Amino acid sequence: xxxxxxxxxxxxxxxxxxxxxxxxxxxxxxxxxxxxxxxxxxxxxxxxxxxxxxxxxxxxxxxxxxxxxxxxxxxxxxxxxxxxxxxxxxxxxxxxxxxxxxxxxxxxxxxxxxxxxxxxxxxxxxxxxxxxxxxxxxxxxxxxxxxxxxxxxxxxxxxxxxxxxxxxxxxxxxxxxxxxxxxxxxxxxxxxxxxxxxxxxxxxxxxxxxxxxxxxxxxxxxxxxxxxxxxxxxxxxxxxxxxxxxxxxxxxxxxxxxxxxxxxxxxxxxxxxxxxxxxxxxxxxxxxxxxxxxxxxxxxxxxxxxxxxxxxxxxxxxxxxxxxxxxxxxxxxxxxxxxxxxxxxxxxxxxxxxxxxxxxxxxxxxxxxxxxxxxxxxxxxxxxxxxxxxxxxxxxxxxxxxxxxxxxxxxxxxxxxxxxxxxxxxxxxxxxxxxxxxxxxxxxxxxxxxxxxxxxxxxxxxxxxxxxxxxxxxxxxxxxxxxxxxxxxxxxxxxxxxxxxxxxxxxxxxxxxxxxxxxxxxxxxxxxxxxxxxxxxxxxxxxxxxxxxxxxxxxxxxxxxxxxxxxxxxxxxxxxxxxx
Numbered sequence: 001x002x003x004x005x006x007x008x009x010x011x012x013x014x015x016x017x018x019x020x021x022x023x024x025x026x027x028x029x030x031x032x033x034x035x036x037x038x039x040x041x042x043x044x045x046x047x048x049x050x051x052x053x054x055x056x057x058x059x060x061x062x063x064x065x066x067x068x069x070x071x072x073x074x075x076x077x078x079x080x081x082x083x084x085x086x087x088x089x090x091x092x093x094x095x096x097x098x099x100x101x102x103x104x105x106x107x108x109x110x111x112x113x114x115x116x117x118x119x120x121x122x123x124x125x126x127x128x129x130x131x132x133x134x135x136x137x138x139x140x141x142x143x144x145x146x147x148x149x150x151x152x153x154x155x156x157x158x159x160x161x162x163x164x165x166x167x168x169x170x171x172x173x174x175x176x177x178x179x180x181x182x183x184x185x186x187x188x189x190x191x192x193x194x195x196x197x198x199x200x201x202x203x204x205x206x207x208x209x210x211x212x213x214x215x216x217x218x219x220x221x222x223x224x225x226x227x228x229x230x231x232x233x234x235x236x237x238x239x240x241x242x243x244x245x246x247x248x249x250x251x252x253x254x255x256x257x258x259x260x261x262x263x264x265x266x267x268x269x270x271x272x273x274x275x276x277x278x279x280x281x282x283x284x285x286x287x288x289x290x291x292x293x294x295x296x297x298x299x300x301x302x303x304x305x306x307x308x309x310x311x312x313x314x315x316x317x318x319x320x321x322x323x324x325x326x327x328x329x330x331x332x333x334x335x336x337x338x339x340x341x342x343x344x345x346x347x348x349x350x351x352x353x354x355x356x357x358x359x360x361x362x363x364x365x366x367x368x369x370x371x372x373x374x375x376x377x378x379x380x381x382x383x384x385x386x387x388x389x390x391x392x393x394x395x396x397x398x399x400x401x402x403x404x405x406x407x408x409x410x411x412x413x414x415x416x417x418x419x420x421x422x423x424x425x426x427x428x429x430x431x432x433x434x435x436x437x438x439x440x441x442x443x444x445x446x447x448x449x450x451x452x453x454x455x456x457x458x459x460x461x462x463x464x465x466x467x468x469x470x471x472x473x474x475x476x477x478x479x480x481x482x483x484x485x486x487x488x489x490x491x492x493x494x495x496x497x498x499x500x501x502x503x504x505x506x507x508x509x510x511x512x513x514x515x516x517x518x519x520x521x522x523x524x525x526x527x528x529x530x531x532x533x534x535x536x537x538x539x540x541x542x543x544x545x546x547x548x549x550x551x552x553x554x555x556x557x558x559x560x561x562x563x564x565x566x567x568x569x570x571x572x573x574x575x576x577x578x579x580x
Contacts, residue, residue, distance in 0.1 A: 023553075030204070059372070068094055075094060084189060096250065097285055105292075116136060145377065150522060163504055164232045166461070168459065169580045171228075171239070171241070172239040172388075172445075174262060175446070176262055176448075179257075180213065181194060181195055181197045181204065182206050184196050186210075187201045192246055194211070194212030206483055207483055208479055209449060211452075213245060215433045218477065221501075221502070222455065223269040223270060235367035236270070236272065237276075238274050238276045239388050239419060240281075240282060241288065242262045242281060243255050243281045243384055256302055260306050267309045276311075277341065280349065283296065286348050288352060300321075300324065303325055324368070326342050335467075338387050338418075339384070341365075341385055342365065348395055353397050368562070381416060391403075394574050394575055398570050398571050401569045405570065412519070416469060418440065419442050423443055427566070430526065430569075442460075442472075454477055454547045456475060456477070460472040460517075475503065475504055476502065484502035485500065539554075
């Protein structure tokens with residue numbers, strides 16, 4: 001019994017700590033690419049041996065309480081090597097995430113090679129071997145009646161003001177921190193800082209810090225900026241992530257409370273419809289989601305109640321939200337259907353995603369998305385998909401990218417846009433295979449400055465006649481400049497015309513020479529990336545919302561990783577490309 005208990009304890013700690021990039025996928029130099037680079041600590045061969053041994057010896061009668069000391073010990077060992085105050089965070093991490101690991105371990109035997117690949121501990125050769133063996137979830141899509149990746153003219157009428165365009169404002173990854181404190185440490189030995197009771201160095205600015213989540217002052221500035229826009233955007237979408245990143249401290253009430261607060265605040269400040277998508281942080285524990293379990297049913301139903309303050313759902317849509325945190329609506333006075341998709345099953349930081357092959361709810365969710373798009377196509381509508389996690393992030397299940405490729409390949413003439421967030425970066429992912437290009441996944445930068453980004457939002461323009469996204473205006477708040485003037489009073493700042501504000505960062509037309517945001521335009525942009533180093537360096541600088549001048553210098557490794565990322569939406573392909 002004792003040996004089995006220690007094995008279970010090691011399996012929990014191994015999953016949570018040596019795969020600590022799973023829990024903190026954004027805590028890295030480049031938030032959009034890969035996870036923690038702990039793969040150097042344990043070779044792929046050793047990883048596979050350990051996982052095989054653990055699974056073969058795992059005792060069903062071991063309890064979490066009995067393995068907790070071992071799990072914490074190994075967690076402390078792993079995170080201390082990263083410079084983290086592990087004694088402070090590990091007990092909370094183990095308490096929160098061990099139940100999910102244990103549940104998954106009792107439901108399915110995972111292939112050791114596959115699991116070690118997902119922990120990012122294997123080489124490119126082993127990646128190819130393991131990922132090729134992984135079964136993809138089969139989805140039967142209707143036959144294709146239209147050519148791929150074309151944009152046929154629709155029959156939609158003008159918008160409410162009689163114009164032929166629609167403007168769409170996207171917010172993502174707000175991560176409000178109610179405990180943010182000006183002057184508190186910005187370097188604290190934890191994954192996120194800037195709280196008054198933390199010890200460390202640095203001094204948090206009035207409007208935020210690159211190592212911390214969003215202060216209330218910046219949320220207020222953002223809301224005031226949006227409220228003052230003239231003309232107002234026709235549509236606002238929010239692609240998720242409300243709570244802060246202090247996951248070792250989170251509780252059910254703090255997670256749900258963050259969503260409730262943000263919904264109430266923006267509803268009161270903006271007083272208009274906001275179309276949301278569920279982020280990985282909206283769940284409890286964050287990133288964990290499995291709709292069959294009572295906890296996640298409760299989380300989803302609570303989320304639905306909050307979202308009602310933003311969207312007046314029909315009864316049918318409300319039932320879909322309560323069941324799966326998804327919905328579809330037709331934007332008033334247009335022929336555009338907006339489909340909000342819950343992408344949490346595609347995220348491999350969600351331990352329950354390793355059950356996708358036996359998860360009926362996941363199958364139903366994919367079927368629902370296909371059906372919604374198919375119905376829209378038959379009705380002559382265009383579709384705009386919003387989701388939190390982009391399929392081409394390296395912390396996604398490869399089957400998510402495979403499904404998304406097949407969906408977009410089949411419905412490229414109907415789906416006119418894919419708006420996502422999650423990475424905190426300004427990115428795009430071209431949906432393509434060897435036969436053609438079918439779509440572009442837009443990845444918008446975050447509002448939170450956490451992971452070295454200036455707070456940002458963007459506004460798209462869509463042609464209502466063709467459904468084509470014509471371009472976007474990207475806005476950002478220069479934190480360094482904003483914090484630099486806060487020693488003055490508001491009156492003094494106003495007199496000097498130095499009131500902090502969100503400013504235009506760039507437009508796609510001027511910055512990248514894009515005539516529109518169609519797949520072929522982005523394919524041509526990638527060709528220019530390969531020819532002009534200054535252009536790909538500009539993209540890299542914009543990636544973190546112009547937070548660091550050093551990003552203007554994109555070396556060969558940087559260029560390779562960008563080209564790998566923008567040309568693939570299947571995570572295993574990106575990793576193999578980056579390893580070359």
